[in-house]
Amino acid sequence: MARSVYFAFDYADVVSFRANVVRNSWVMNKYKFKDSSIWEEAKEKGVNKIKELIDSSLKGTTVTCVLVGSGTYERRYVRYEIIKSFATKRGLLCVGINWIKDKTGNVKLWPGNNPFEYLKLQVSQDGSKIYFFEYNGGWIKYNDLPEVKNTHFSEKDFGKSYQLNTIFSSYSYDWQDGKSNLVHWVEEAALKMGK
Numbered sequence: 001m002a003r004s005v006y007f008a009f010d011y012a013d014v015v016s017f018r019a020n021v022v023r024n025s026w027v028m029n030k031y032k033f034k035d036s037s038i039w040e041e042a043k044e045k046g047v048n049k050i051k052e053l054i055d056s057s058l059k060g061t062t063v064t065c066v067l068v069g070s071g072t073y074e075r076r077y078v079r080y081e082i083i084k085s086f087a088t089k090r091g092l093l094c095v096g097i098n099w100i101k102d103k104t105g106n107v108k109l110w111p112g113n114n115p116f117e118y119l120k121l122q123v124s125q126d127g128s129k130i131y132f133f134e135y136n137g138g139w140i141k142y143n144d145l146p147e148v149k150n151t152h153f154s155e156k157d158f159g160k161s162y163q164l165n166t167i168f169s170s171y172s173y174d175w176q177d178g179k180s181n182l183v184h185w186v187e188e189a190a191l192k193m194g195k
Contacts, residue, residue, distance in 0.1 A: 003186055003195075004060055006090070008081040009067035009097075010074075016102040019067045022095065025179050051144065054081055062195040063091035063186050066115055068170070069098055073113040080144045082119060082164065083132050087148040091189030092116075092168045095182065099174035111172070116165035123150060127158040168192075 013019040054077065058064070064085035072078055085092055094116055098108035118135040119142070130150050132142035153160075171178065171185055178185075 003062050003190055005186055006058055006061040006064045006081070006085070007067055008064055008078050008085075010069050010072040010078065012071060013067060013069040013097060016069075018069060018097040018100045018102055021100050022065075022067055022097060022173055022178065022182070025182065047144075050077060051080060051084075054084060058084060058088065058090065061090060062190045062193075063093070065182075065186060065189075066092070066094045068094050068096045068112040068114060070108060070110075070112045073115040073118050075115075076144070078115055079119060079134060079142070082115060083142060083145045086121070086152075086164070087130075087145060089151070089193050089195075091186070091191070091193045091195055092164070093185055093189040094168070094170035095178060095185070096170065096172040096174075099172065107174075114165055114170055116168055116170065117163060119164045120161055121164070122161040123153045123157050123159060125159045127153065127155060 007019070007023060009019045058081075064081060066072065066078065066082060082092065094114055096111045096114075098111050101107055120133040120135070120139060122131045122133070123129075124131065127150055129147050130152065131147045132145060133139045134142045169185065169189065171181070173179075173182070
């Protein structure tokens with residue numbers, strides 16, 4: 001089944017061409033994609049405008065694929081793209097890209113930190129809401145989208161907390177043959193969210 005995929009990333013990984021390698025691998029497939037480069041030029045327009053652009057770009061997509069470079073986990077709007085994707089029931093996955101050669105032929109020695117490890121959710125005791133938190137030296141309320149109505153979890157999860165890395169999968173584009181497997185990873189992420 002063809003999927004419409006939204007790519008979230010640190011814009012520095014577009015400049016280095018690492019993100020482009022993954023995005024361009026999809027050109028030859030029947031899949032459509034949108035990505036966060038749409039709001040990079042809108043930074044001067046303010047937080048609400050950027051969030052509106054992200055929300056609009058997510059419409060019609062079924063999966064959000066986070067391309068993980070060295071600074072991705074620190075990016076405010078990558079975190080928003082992840083939380084908003086979860087809140088609107090899109091499949092989610094992370095794909096590490098630090099071992100992809102950049103435009104000068106270099107690779108990075110270490111993987112980037114997984115953004116899913118820096119985001120957590122908690123289902124309210126009565127199960128009516130989901131609250132979101134981000135790690136910044138300690139767990140704090142995620143202010144860009146602090147809560148949503150619970151349409152994800154059943155009674156067995158009421159009152160429980162989960163870091164997103166315990167719910168969603170992460171891969172390495174280079175080490176796990178992303179060129180061949182990305183399509184399968186996206187499909188698994190979509191099916192996991194009932195898409």
